[in-house]
Amino acid sequence: MYFTRFSAILGSSQSFTPSSSPGPKSLEARGMEDNLPVNVREYQELAEKALPKMYYDYINGGAEDEHTLRENIAAYGRILLRPRVLIDVSKINMSTSLLGYDMSSPIMVAPTGAHKLANPEGEVATARAAAACNTIMVLSFASSCKIEEVASSCNAIRFYQLYVYKRRDVSATLVRRAESLGFKAIVLTVDTPVLGRREADIRNKMIFPQPGNVVDLMSLDNDLGAEGGSKLEQFARETLDPSLSWKDVEWLKSITSLPILLKGIVTAEDARKAVEAGAAGVIVSNHGARQLDYAPATISALEEVVKAVAGAVPVLVDGGVRRGTDVFKALALGAKAVMVGRPVFFGLAARGEAGARHVIEMLKNELELAMALCGCRSVAEVTRAHVLTEGDRIRALL
Numbered sequence: 001m002y003f004t005r006f007s008a009i010l011g012s013s014q015s016f017t018p019s020s021s022p023g024p025k026s027l028e029a030r031g032m033e034d035n036l037p038v039n040v041r042e043y044q045e046l047a048e049k050a051l052p053k054m055y056y057d058y059i060n061g062g063a064e065d066e067h068t069l070r071e072n073i074a075a076y077g078r079i080l081l082r083p084r085v086l087i088d089v090s091k092i093n094m095s096t097s098l099l100g101y102d103m104s105s106p107i108m109v110a111p112t113g114a115h116k117l118a119n120p121e122g123e124v125a126t127a128r129a130a131a132a133c134n135t136i137m138v139l140s141f142a143s144s145c146k147i148e149e150v151a152s153s154c155n156a157i158r159f160y161q162l163y164v165y166k167r168r169d170v171s172a173t174l175v176r177r178a179e180s181l182g183f184k185a186i187v188l189t190v191d192t193p194v195l196g197r198r199e200a201d202i203r204n205k206m207i208f209p210q211p212g213n214v215v216d217l218m219s220l221d222n223d224l225g226a227e228g229g230s231k232l233e234q235f236a237r238e239t240l241d242p243s244l245s246w247k248d249v250e251w252l253k254s255i256t257s258l259p260i261l262l263k264g265i266v267t268a269e270d271a272r273k274a275v276e277a278g279a280a281g282v283i284v285s286n287h288g289a290r291q292l293d294y295a296p297a298t299i300s301a302l303e304e305v306v307k308a309v310a311g312a313v314p315v316l317v318d319g320g321v322r323r324g325t326d327v328f329k330a331l332a333l334g335a336k337a338v339m340v341g342r343p344v345f346f347g348l349a350a351r352g353e354a355g356a357r358h359v360i361e362m363l364k365n366e367l368e369l370a371m372a373l374c375g376c377r378s379v380a381e382v383t384r385a386h387v388l389t390e391g392d393r394i395r396a397l398l
């Protein structure tokens with residue numbers, strides 16, 4: 001259905017094939033080929049046309065007034081760049097590594113649930129796109145595809161995102177499966193003890209397909225939502241454990257030897273606790289503004305967390321990254337890497353695996369350009385001095 005709608009938009013003969021000489025200079029990488037979207041915003045427009053409203057609203061929406069949703073993007077816009085000139089930028093190296101795993105750039109795929117809402121191939125297509133871009137994908141606990149299908153779809157470095165369910169055995173089983181299937185880390189999401197209030201989903205009576213991994217492990221009420229409202233909300237109420245606390249990090253450590261990253265931290269206090277608890281990494285995230293409205297924009301919270309962590313573990317950030325310059329700003333403020341959620345989902349909805357891949361490649365190309373124009377030849381050369389934040393401007397006036 002999605003492809004039929006999309007074909008009408010883009011022409012059914014269009015397909016994105018990787019350039020034989022990949023690199024920032026190729027026309028395709030610059031998005032100059034006929035009709036291909038040239039930026040994330042255009043992919044979002046295509047996704048909106050391709051998807052049923054209920055699914056587009058689920059993917060795009062945020063919590064309550066969507067203040068934080070707007071802020072996640074707007075706060076990037078308030079950070080200015082301080083380019084340095086007359087530096088030889090004929091060679092730019094964007095590569096980096098996380099927990100010892102190499103990536104071609106500091107742009108990773110955030111865990112987002114239910115990719116079959118966007119494309120029949122679901123997370124298998126996303127995983128292939130991430131693998132083609134040599135980056136790490138974090139597979140959602142709420143994936144449509146089974147973890148085994150994704151693991152066997154391609155040779156890539158993958159992390160596994162975990163929700164702690166009331167049924168601890170279900171969470172524990174999936175952690176063990178991830179470990180045995182070669183996933184390299186567990187990303188424990190800590191900002192969702194209960195689901196945020198997503199009013200578009202409530203209005204649309206959002207139907208959330210049961211996640212592929214969960215179907216066999218527990219019986220869920222198929223008639224969720226019979227009283228109206230969002231089925232996702234009822235699914236979350238049935239499954240998520242609101243008693244999740246710091247002691248559960250200990251529990252998780254007791255059932256896996258994989259490194260554990262905590263996703264959903266936006267304060268210095270919690271960042272310090274995460275390090276004390278033995279986290280191997282901290283992910284500054286507000287869940288794409290889908291949980292607590294009026295939580296800070298993640299790029300505004302990043303520096304506080306980076307300072308609190310003081311280099312003990314890597315800090316990642318997600319939320320609102322739509323441009324390579326956003327990635328650059330996050331690096332300058334101390335992030336080891338960024339994760340992108342909706343942009344990849346939009347690419348997948350618009351053009352399947354090719355679209356998801358093109359979105360990541362576009363962001364990489366934009367980052368490369370930003371680095372060149374700021375005089376940075378490697379990610380290590382991107383420093384705090386390359387950005388001017390609102391805080392900097394206020395301090396300069398005092």
Ligand SMILES: Cc1cc2nc3c(=O)[nH]c(=O)nc-3n(C[C@H](O)[C@H](O)[C@H](O)COP(=O)(O)O)c2cc1C
Pocket residue numbers: 058059060072110111112113140141142161189263285286287288289290318319320321339340341342343345
């Ligand atoms: C449709 C959708 C589904 C998501 N599902 C999950 C999930 O299953 N687990 C999780 O930890 N975060 C989930 N997230 C949050 C993302 O991991 C990430 O924090 C967020 O999308 C980043 O913001 P961005 O979409 O602006 O890039 C989801 C986000 C979206 C948009």
Ligand SMILES: CC(C)CC(=O)C(=O)O
Pocket residue numbers: 113142195236287290
């Ligand atoms: C609660 C999950 C099932 C999905 C999720 O994390 C999300 O929609 O933000």
